[in-house]
Amino acid sequence: MSDMRLGQKFFAQEVLTAAPAMVGKLLCRRFTDGTVLRLHITETEAYNGEADLACHASKGRTPRTEIMYASGGKVYVYLIYGLHILLNIVTGEQEHPQAVLIRCCEGYEGPAKLTKVLRLDCGFYGEDLVCSDRLWLEDDGCLPKIKTAPRVGIDYAPPLWRDKPWRYIMIKE
DNA sequence: GTAAGGATTGGC
DNA sequence: CCAATCCTTACT
Numbered sequence: 001m002s003d004m005r006l007g008q009k010f011f012a013q014e015v016l017t018a019a020p021a022m023v024g025k026l027l028c029r030r031f032t033d034g035t036v037l038r039l040h041i042t043e044t045e046a047y048n049g050e051a052d053l054a055c056h057a058s059k060g061r062t063p064r065t066e067i068m069y070a071s072g073g074k075v076y077v078y079l080i081y082g083l084h085i086l087l088n089i090v091t092g093e094q095e096h097p098q099a100v101l102i103r104c105c106e107g108y109e110g111p112a113k114l115t116k117v118l119r120l121d122c123g124f125y126g127e128d129l130v131c132s133d134r135l136w137l138e139d140d141g142c143l144p145k146i147k148t149a150p151r152v153g154i155d156y157a158p159p160l161w162r163d164k165p166w167r168y169i170m171i172k173e
Numbered sequence: 174g175t176a177a178g179g180a181t182t183g184g185c
Numbered sequence: 186c187c188a189a190t191c192c193t194t195a196c197t
Contacts, residue, residue, distance in 0.1 A: 047180075054180075055180090062194075078180090079191070081178090081182085081189075081190070082189075084182070101180060103180085113182080151180070152181095153179085156178085
């Protein structure tokens with residue numbers, strides 16, 4: 001059913017709405033051999049604009065953060081610690097830099113483990129989830145209970161931003 | 174040009 | 186606890 005696929009309207013939501021809404025959705029990846037992997041997203045984090053000092057966009061518009069200024073639905077991937085690729089999904093309207101970090105999926109705890117399994121690399125920077133044939137989101141009707149927590153790995157940010165409850169975790173039943 | 178540091182992970 | 190490993194950003 002193609003109408004399970006999430007479209008522009010979903011990604012155009014503000015990040016504080018989109019990040020919890022992505023928990024429970026299916027992250028879908030079609031590999032070059034044609035096989036498709038579908039994983040329920042179990043944990044996300046919101047990075048919210050230039051004012052958010054934990055968000056990469058707080059450094060302003062740079063070659064790396066440029067994609068966050070695009071309209072929602074684009075992929076923001078980057079190399080961290082020279083070792084790991086992390087997957088983010090841009091949300092909101094154009095010129096409103098924000099993104100959702102996909103931290104965990106069912107069976108894959110950890111943002112770098114996830115991108116390894118999905119075989120995502122820097123070539124996915126800017127990928128459009130609305131029309132891509134190798135990466136997209138689907139809604140299978142799953143409506144999980146969610147709890148919030150502070151974001152991980154941002155000790156460099158001042159408390160005002162470090163302590164924001166912008167991490168969204170699926171509650172296991 | 175140079176330097177510092179990171180939205181992590183796995184091993185000791 | 187700490188190393189791995191390299192790109193991005195800031196500053197000279």
